[in-house]
Amino acid sequence: MLQIENLHASVEDKEILKGLSLNVKPGEVHAIMGPNGSGKSTLTNVLAGRNGYEATSGSILFEGKDLTELEPEERARAGIFLAFQYPVEIPGVSNMEFLRASLEEVRAAQGKEVYDSVTMLRKAREACKQVDLDQGFLRRGVNEGFSGGEKKRNEIMQMLLLEPKLALLDETDSGLDIDALQVVAKGVNSLRSPDRAIVLVTHYQRLLDFIVPDFVHVLADGKIAKSGGKELALELEEKGYGWITGEGA
Amino acid sequence: MSQNPEINKFLDDRYEAGFVTNIESDTLPPGLSEDVIRTISARKGEPEWLLEWRLEAYKRWQQMKHPEWAHLDHPPVDFNEVSYFSQPKSMKDRPETLDDVDPELLRTYEKLGIPLHEQEMLAGVRKPVAVDAVFDSVSVGTTFRKQLEEAGVVFCSISEAVHSHPELVKKYIGSVVPQSDNFYAALNSAVFSDGSFVYIPKGVRCPMELSTYFRINEEKTGQFERTLIIADEGSHVSYLEGCTAPQRDENQLHAAVVELVALPGAEIKYSTVQNWYPGDENGVGGIYNFVTKRGVAHDNAKISWTQVETGSAITWKYPSVVLRGDNSVGEFYSVALTRGRQQADTGTKMIHLGKNTTSTIVSKGISAANSSNVYRGLVRIGPNAENARNFTQCDSMLIGDTCAAHTFPYIETRNPSAIIEHEATTSKVSEDQLFLCQSRGLDEEKAVSMIVNGFCKEVFQELPMEFAMEAKALLEVSLEGAVG
Numbered sequence: 001m002l003q004i005e006n007l008h009a010s011v012e013d014k015e016i017l018k019g020l021s022l023n024v025k026p027g028e029v030h031a032i033m034g035p036n037g038s039g040k041s042t043l044t045n046v047l048a049g050r051n052g053y054e055a056t057s058g059s060i061l062f063e064g065k066d067l068t069e070l071e072p073e074e075r076a077r078a079g080i081f082l083a084f085q086y087p088v089e090i091p092g093v094s095n096m097e098f099l100r101a102s103l104e105e106v107r108a109a110q111g112k113e114v115y116d117s118v119t120m121l122r123k124a125r126e127a128c129k130q131v132d133l134d135q136g137f138l139r140r141g142v143n144e145g146f147s148g149g150e151k152k153r154n155e156i157m158q159m160l161l162l163e164p165k166l167a168l169l170d171e172t173d174s175g176l177d178i179d180a181l182q183v184v185a186k187g188v189n190s191l192r193s194p195d196r197a198i199v200l201v202t203h204y205q206r207l208l209d210f211i212v213p214d215f216v217h218v219l220a221d222g223k224i225a226k227s228g229g230k231e232l233a234l235e236l237e238e239k240g241y242g243w244i245t246g247e248g249a
Numbered sequence: 250m251s252q253n254p255e256i257n258k259f260l261d262d263r264y265e266a267g268f269v270t271n272i273e274s275d276t277l278p279p280g281l282s283e284d285v286i287r288t289i290s291a292r293k294g295e296p297e298w299l300l301e302w303r304l305e306a307y308k309r310w311q312q313m314k315h316p317e318w319a320h321l322d323h324p325p326v327d328f329n330e331v332s333y334f335s336q337p338k339s340m341k342d343r344p345e346t347l348d349d350v351d352p353e354l355l356r357t358y359e360k361l362g363i364p365l366h367e368q369e370m371l372a373g374v375r376k377p378v379a380v381d382a383v384f385d386s387v388s389v390g391t392t393f394r395k396q397l398e399e400a401g402v403v404f405c406s407i408s409e410a411v412h413s414h415p416e417l418v419k420k421y422i423g424s425v426v427p428q429s430d431n432f433y434a435a436l437n438s439a440v441f442s443d444g445s446f447v448y449i450p451k452g453v454r455c456p457m458e459l460s461t462y463f464r465i466n467e468e469k470t471g472q473f474e475r476t477l478i479i480a481d482e483g484s485h486v487s488y489l490e491g492c493t494a495p496q497r498d499e500n501q502l503h504a505a506v507v508e509l510v511a512l513p514g515a516e517i518k519y520s521t522v523q524n525w526y527p528g529d530e531n532g533v534g535g536i537y538n539f540v541t542k543r544g545v546a547h548d549n550a551k552i553s554w555t556q557v558e559t560g561s562a563i564t565w566k567y568p569s570v571v572l573r574g575d576n577s578v579g580e581f582y583s584v585a586l587t588r589g590r591q592q593a594d595t596g597t598k599m600i601h602l603g604k605n606t607t608s609t610i611v612s613k614g615i616s617a618a619n620s621s622n623v624y625r626g627l628v629r630i631g632p633n634a635e636n637a638r639n640f641t642q643c644d645s646m647l648i649g650d651t652c653a654a655h656t657f658p659y660i661e662t663r664n665p666s667a668i669i670e671h672e673a674t675t676s677k678v679s680e681d682q683l684f685l686c687q688s689r690g691l692d693e694e695k696a697v698s699m700i701v702n703g704f705c706k707e708v709f710q711e712l713p714m715e716f717a718m719e720a721k722a723l724l725e726v727s728l729e730g731a732v733g
Contacts, residue, residue: 051680087685
């Protein structure tokens, strides 16, 4: 589904990713871990197409198509979803209005039936319930005055509705208490399916207790330094990153 | 944060109302003199008192200087290059009904999406709105007269009202905006051609929305309409005003006066969607819009101005409320969008004279490209205005980094019991907001339009339903090409 080959990427002329390769197949859950500054967030931003995050060489193929050629909205319509680490507020635009516009674009592009307003509202209410958000949040401005945890749950709610093929979660666990973490994990797990892939970027192993990955990769200095199964995360928890990045235990 | 170069690119000028209608017109040669005023008055068969009133205004105007205090930059207007009167030729014998109106004119209004055929409106799903259409200098037709007459409501052109309701016109014209109020009001008083007249009798709630659409068509023609709305005791009216003009290379002058009189307990809601031609991206052409709008609210009366301004090269306009009566209420809700090289200096004046008077001001300015957007507001509390209360919220949004937003709030209070609040913010359409929208499948244009619409929400909520849709659509068209 997602094939990254020898990817180099720069932010403001500074090279952050230095030859990263990763292969994600449908149905798999990959966790990307690594110390601060190793390039984790850069990777998700490059994949989602954020302005200023430029792939300088190497290739990114999504279902065989060159992703770097696509605008962010085209990537979204192709089925890629990024759950933001710091979701911004859009004052005055209600969550419901935002969801409706988003689903309309994405579903139409994918040749799926566009929900009528009754179905849309029902789906949105169900999604709210799944992430334990009060329905009142649908009427509020996008992320306007939401707490950190509410913003994260709102992201997952959007993901549930958009049913992406590839979900990228950028430190979705940061700033969440254990209850919220479980709610978020439950939402993500409900989306696991043989034709869908999930890439989790996280700092801590704690999220992986709830969303059990198939593969764990350690990112260091813009490259994948080590890959393994879920047990690698436990090893990291115990030993820290030093033994992989070579900066002393 | 890195600058998004796309945001800085500017608006492709898409102005949908920019077509010209080929209609034979009877237009006075350019220039202003006593003779011109006498000719206008004679053409309209006006009574002597009105001619005198016009000439008095002209005398005052000649002694006045062009206002220079506004934050606007434009070459001086040559008042002798403007033609002060133009009417479609076929109008010479005034049409009795809409069936007598030149079909070309009706088509113009159809193109603009303004239905003048009552049948169509009644048959369609649209809620009926009575329309008075003003083309260049004259009113071409008013719809739903019969239904309005049954309710006792008078809705006609002001030229007609001069003949049919001379006592009301004579009593109230200039009572809110005196002839010598300001330079452009004086000019308007001298040469005003047409406009709408509304009278709502005591205790009557007007059965439908009233609406006037203004269209400047003829080249080098100024439009000087004058609108007078009188809401008698305890009555209620909602009035909508829309404006468009063809796309032309030279600047055209629009200097209107609107007077509202809300007698005790009456309520007037006045909404404007102003979409005069703004000129191209280099600032060539466009309407110079110098307008004086003011209302007087008597005891327990309420006047509410809502405006959505996206057009004109220059906008100079401050819809105001004089809160003369006790417990009267004044409101001003405004969205002003400038792009290209548009300049807007707009805002309001709330003059509190009565006790327990309340005013609310919500202004949203959006500037893009090389435009300049100014909010200028005055809140004045008179010495007898016990317990006056004002709340002002003034927000500016910038798109790109070559535009400007300014806020000039003036507060003068001469009564210590007054409570005045002023809140102001300036924000930018941020890259993070755009990226969030894009990663949810919306393209940049849709994203900007959604963000801007959200910013304007508090004002759009104040507009009557159909106008709110129109305003939203207008904003979308105006923002097209604002990015990418």
